[in-house]
Amino acid sequence: DAGVIQSPRHEVTEMGQEVTLRCKPISGHDYLFWYRQTMMRGLELLIYFNNNVPIDDSGMPEDRFSAKMPNASFSTLKIQPSEPRDSAVYFCASSLAGLYEQYFGPGTRLTVT
Amino acid sequence: TQLLEQSPQFLSIQEGENLTVYCNSSSVFSSLQWYRQEPGEGPVLLVTVVTGGEVKKLKRLTFQFGDARKDSSLHITAAQPGDTGLYLCAGGESQFYFGTGTSLTVIP
Numbered sequence: 001d002a003g004v005i006q007s008p009r010h011e012v013t014e015m016g017q018e019v020t021l022r023c024k025p026i027s028g029h030d031y032l033f034w035y036r037q038t039m040m041r042g043l044e045l046l047i048y049f050n051n052n053v054p055i056d057d058s059g060m061p062e063d064r065f066s067a068k069m070p071n072a073s074f075s076t077l078k079i080q081p082s083e084p085r086d087s088a089v090y091f092c093a094s095s096l097a098g099l100y101e102q103y104f105g106p107g108t109r110l111t112v113t
Numbered sequence: 114t115q116l117l118e119q120s121p122q123f124l125s126i127q128e129g130e131n132l133t134v135y136c137n138s139s140s141v142f143s144s145l146q147w148y149r150q151e152p153g154e155g156p157v158l159l160v161t162v163v164t165g166g167e168v169k170k171l172k173r174l175t176f177q178f179g180d181a182r183k184d185s186s187l188h189i190t191a192a193q194p195g196d197t198g199l200y201l202c203a204g205g206e207s208q209f210y211f212g213t214g215t216s217l218t219v220i221p
Contacts, residue, residue, distance in 0.1 A: 004155075033209075035211075042211060042212075042213055042214060043156070043201065043211040043214075044211075045208070045209050045210070045211075048209075056207065056208060058208065059208075091155050091156075093155070099205060099206075099209045100144065100146065100161060101146075101158055101161065102156075102158065103158075104154075104155025104156050104157070105155055106153070106154055106155055107153075107154070107155055
């Protein structure tokens, strides 16, 4: 079975541009998570969905960040406008067991110049 | 302030040595998980501990959950270069937290 799929794997953009990160969870998993990882702050949970409904978005840093899950097999994380401090690796993960036993994708390395 | 503090932050050892890494919190967790992350990849779940005092073994890795469910440890016996990576503990109820991580390098 395919694991969690993320695209793009690398994204370089200029400050002020809109960035959209994409995720396809493992088929059948009803929880989807978005994380951000930086050297300074480690791995932080941004938002998670259950059955396509956002459950907790308290980790979303500010209004420039938004996430959607229009169906069970697709989710997006959008940053508009992007800033250099948004540079990080963004991970998507999915789970059958809620917060436990999460399966992570390979991540998207975002660089904002 | 990090909810889950891990120590040491960095560890470099020779192949064949034993090591222990720690995950500590001032909060009680109903369970804790351990993940390993290799460079350029996402974290991979190793184990979940759910009962205070529980010990779980995964080949050369031994995981222990503290009696008070506020801390956990990971012991690796006879470390191998393939054990190199970032070890993360994680837990939470309505919110989920990852620890600060221990970066392990095993030198052949």
